[in-house]
Amino acid sequence: NFRAQSSGPHREGELRGPKVVTMTKLAQWLWGLAILGSIWAVLTMGSLGLELPSSYQEVLWPLPAYLLVSAGCYALGIVGYRVATFHDCEDAARELQSQIQEARADLVRKGLRF
Amino acid sequence: MASSEASRSSPRSRRELEVRNPRQDKYSVLLPTYNERENLPLIVWLLVKSFSESGINYEVIIIDDGSPDGTRDVAEQLEKIYGADRILLRPREKKLGLGTAYIHGMKHATGNYIIIMDADLSHHPKFIPEFIRKQKEGNFDIVSGTRYKGSGGVYGWDLKRKIISRGANFITQILLRPGASDLTGSFRLYRKEVLQKLIEKCVSKGYVFQMEMIVRARQLNYTIGEVPISFVDRVYGESKLGGNEIVSFLKGLLTLFATT
Numbered sequence: 001n002f003r004a005q006s007s008g009p010h011r012e013g014e015l016r017g018p019k020v021v022t023m024t025k026l027a028q029w030l031w032g033l034a035i036l037g038s039i040w041a042v043l044t045m046g047s048l049g050l051e052l053p054s055s056y057q058e059v060l061w062p063l064p065a066y067l068l069v070s071a072g073c074y075a076l077g078i079v080g081y082r083v084a085t086f087h088d089c090e091d092a093a094r095e096l097q098s099q100i101q102e103a104r105a106d107l108v109r110k111g112l113r114f
Numbered sequence: 115m116a117s118s119e120a121s122r123s124s125p126r127s128r129r130e131l132e133v134r135n136p137r138q139d140k141y142s143v144l145l146p147t148y149n150e151r152e153n154l155p156l157i158v159w160l161l162v163k164s165f166s167e168s169g170i171n172y173e174v175i176i177i178d179d180g181s182p183d184g185t186r187d188v189a190e191q192l193e194k195i196y197g198a199d200r201i202l203l204r205p206r207e208k209k210l211g212l213g214t215a216y217i218h219g220m221k222h223a224t225g226n227y228i229i230i231m232d233a234d235l236s237h238h239p240k241f242i243p244e245f246i247r248k249q250k251e252g253n254f255d256i257v258s259g260t261r262y263k264g265s266g267g268v269y270g271w272d273l274k275r276k277i278i279s280r281g282a283n284f285i286t287q288i289l290l291r292p293g294a295s296d297l298t299g300s301f302r303l304y305r306k307e308v309l310q311k312l313i314e315k316c317v318s319k320g321y322v323f324q325m326e327m328i329v330r331a332r333q334l335n336y337t338i339g340e341v342p343i344s345f346v347d348r349v350y351g352e353s354k355l356g357g358n359e360i361v362s363f364l365k366g367l368l369t370l371f372a373t374t
């Protein structure tokens with residue numbers, strides 16, 4: 001919730017200290033992906049010496065692909081849902097049309113040449 | 115989210131605010147126009163109606179960029195009708211773009227709050243009193259109109275445009291996590307000093323400019339409130355949403371993604 005997190009620019013220094021390094025959004029994504037990627041790599045390669053049962057291995061190997069596909073489906077689902085439920089403001093358009101008529105009449109009365 | 119904000123202040127304290135503040139606060143509306151001869155008188159009429167009905171102190175600053183259709187002539191007539199203290203003309207010789215139009219208009223603004231909106235009737239002045247109420251409720255630095263939340267919406271968009279809009283919005287939310295739901299809309303209220311600071315920082319053009327304003331606002335820890343608005347696509351004049359716009363939007367989005 002963005003309202004809770006920010007408290008006005010004047011308090012910035014006070015709250016966070018002057019030496020805070022802010023990452024760009026790109027850097028945040030790269031870090032996140034790198035961390036998840038290395039966890040996955042460590043588990044699948046078994047380089048820590050911990051030998052996972054082969055049934056786990058079978059799930060783990062294609063996991064990134066599964067995640068990618070489900071993220072894609074999620075995105076399509078969300079966007080589709082939002083397109084379908086996008087409000088059509090018929091009333092607002094009608095109201096505007098009638099106000100336009102009213103405005104024209106009033107402005108002509110006030111001496112405006114359109 | 116909007117409703118929880120609304121329920122926080124008791125009805126009485128809200129009424130007190132409304133009685134006390136309108137006299138001290140002044141709202142400057144910046145209206146950039148380019149070929150809006152049809153729309154300008156109507157939007158000004160609606161603005162005057164909305165402000166005077168709610169007893170708010172205001173001025174409207176029209177920044178016309180030498181429109182060939184004679185927008186300036188209509189603006190001069192409106193200045194005569196409503197008075198030069200309410201309608202201020204600050205024209206420029208040629209089309210210099212929206213970003214600099216805001217800077218230019220703001221130099222002449224005497225209000226302590228600035229409202230930015232389009233002059234093409236897609237933003238209805240009836241929402242301004244709601245913006246003001248919202249701003250006072252949460253003492254926000256910025257109040258942004260949103261088409262994507264609550265009772266907000268659009269009129270006159272076909273399926274293709276809805277898909278593009280929702281898709282672009284989704285990607286933007288994922289990549290930038292900006293803390294506001296409508297980044298490309300340009301119907302907003304700012305504290306004057308906040309807008310001044312933001313405009314100094316923003317470098318992009320077009321749709322991306324509005325988006326960058328919000329992203330920078332988040333960086334600077336400014337607070338943002340939101341009010342659902344109905345966006346009625348322009349009735350008069352040309353609309354433009356072509357491949358060019360989409361490409362420059364994506365470029366701008368990626369630039370912000372990599373740099374903020």
Ligand SMILES: Nc1nc2c(ncn2[C@@H]2O[C@H](COP(=O)(O)OP(=O)(O)OP(=O)(O)O)[C@@H](O)[C@H]2O)c(=O)[nH]1
Binds near residue numbers: 145211215233
């Ligand atoms: N002063 C000035 N105003 C401009 C300029 N370009 C656009 N405008 C105005 O800025 C507002 C928004 O521009 P629009 O053309 O409506 O842009 P849009 O809303 O992104 O696109 P459509 O409404 O779909 O055409 C309108 O009031 C225009 O008249 C400019 O270069 N200078």
Ligand SMILES: [Mg+2]
Binds near residue numbers: 232234236
């Ligand atoms: Mg428009």
